[in-house]
Amino acid sequence: MRSALLFIGFLFLWSSSLSAQVLFETSLKEAFKKAKEQNKIVFVEYYNSDCPVCKRLGDLLRNDSLVAAYYNKNFINYAMNTNGSLADEDNTFISESNLHFESVPVLLFFDKNKEFLHHSGVNVDAEHLINEGKKAKHPDFRTSGLKAKYDKGDRSVKTLYAYCDLLLVNKNEAMLKKVSQELFESFKKEELPTKKSYIVLKQVVISPENGFFQYWMAHLDDLKGFETGYKAGTEKSYLEKIVLNELRDPNIKNWSTTKKEQFKSYILKLNITDQPEVYFE
Known part of the structure; x- marks a missing residue:
């Protein structure tokens, strides 16, 4: 028993x-x-x-x-x-x-x-x-339905951000650049100096032409305090990643003088190197 x-x-x-x-x-x-x-x-x-x-x-x-x-x-x-x-x-x-x-x-x-x-x-x-x-x-809440929402004209920040994330996962870079710029245009401008804006930059921005990139390049001194712990102080690294990725362009020597000078200024501002010419030789 x-x-x-x-x-x-x-x-x-x-x-x-x-x-x-x-x-x-x-x-x-x-x-x-x-x-x-x-x-x-x-x-x-x-x-x-x-x-x-x-x-x-x-x-x-x-x-x-x-x-x-x-x-x-x-x-x-x-x-x-x-x-x-x-x-x-x-x-x-x-x-x-x-x-x-x-x-x-x-x-x-x-x-x-x-x-x-x-x-x-x-x-x-x-x-x-x-x-x-x-x-x-x-x-109605699945990420697979985001394209349909976008195609129907939904340009809310929530939908655009989520759709950018899906496009990143699908490696659809051309569409990602388009939608992430629309995200910038829909974003409240008074929220640009905030962590919310930084998270968008960090998570879904891949182009130096994007408004979030341009904003934070113009406000580098404010790009701090958004990361803590072992990532503290790494905020500028996301701008550096975008710039360095663009500098891998195999046609870089054929860039216009204006574009080369612009990227030299990015390189200097981000302290990537004090000799930006090396990327264009």
């Missing part, structure tokens, strides 16, 4: 531990097979096992009963670890989905037919994870 009670207790503890964690499939193929059978969305945890934020996300997914209950009920779940290299099946899938990420972790959602629905960066808290899951389930 005592042995039976101990066994029942063990089963209870084991089942309780399972209910507190998101259950992940062992392969992408199995995940989509189950998604079709159960008519569910597939959630993909795209992460790197060496990433500190990813480790915190992993702890949350595997130890929070509210998150586990929501994701196990509504999605078929799968985890992709980018440490080293993705499995061939995973790599092919991400490539064919036209998704390109420069950082992790990312929350990804696909319908049962492997069509992309939604993606999000991560705040490591239960409310954020559940809210992003709800967005993935609602057609």
Whole structure:
């Protein structure tokens, strides 16, 4: 009798531990097979096992009963670890989905037919994870619906910023330059000196012709105090990244004199080097 009670207790503890964690499939193929059978969305945890934020996300997914209950009920779940290299099946899938990420972790959602629905960066808290899951389930809030909103004329800051993020993930640079400039034009000018403006620069601006770039180049002394911790003082690095990327242009020697002089001034103002001519030799 005592042995039976101990066994029942063990089963209870084991089942309780399972209910507190998101259950992940062992392969992408199995995940989509189950998604079709159960008519569910597939959630993909795209992460790197060496990433500190990813480790915190992993702890949350595997130890929070509210998150586990929501994701196990509504999605078929799968985890992709980018440490080293993705499995061939995973790599092919991400490539064919036209998704390109420069950082992790990312929350990804696909319908049962492997069509992309939604993606999000991560705040490591239960409310954020559940809210992003709800967005993935609602057609009006999915990132895959942003193009349709834009095409219908939605030029709100919220929509333009989110659409820029999607265009960045899709590596559609031409459209990203266009939409990020429209974002600048829709942005409240009294908010340009704020952290909100800096975040736009940091996250979605890639062109030196963009209004956010031009604003912060003209107000370099104010571009400080927006980063803390180990990133403190790195605010200007995002301007430098844009300038240096432009300087990689293979046709740089054919630039007009005006453009060369403009970039020499950027190089000097950002203290990239005190000999900007070296980039044009």
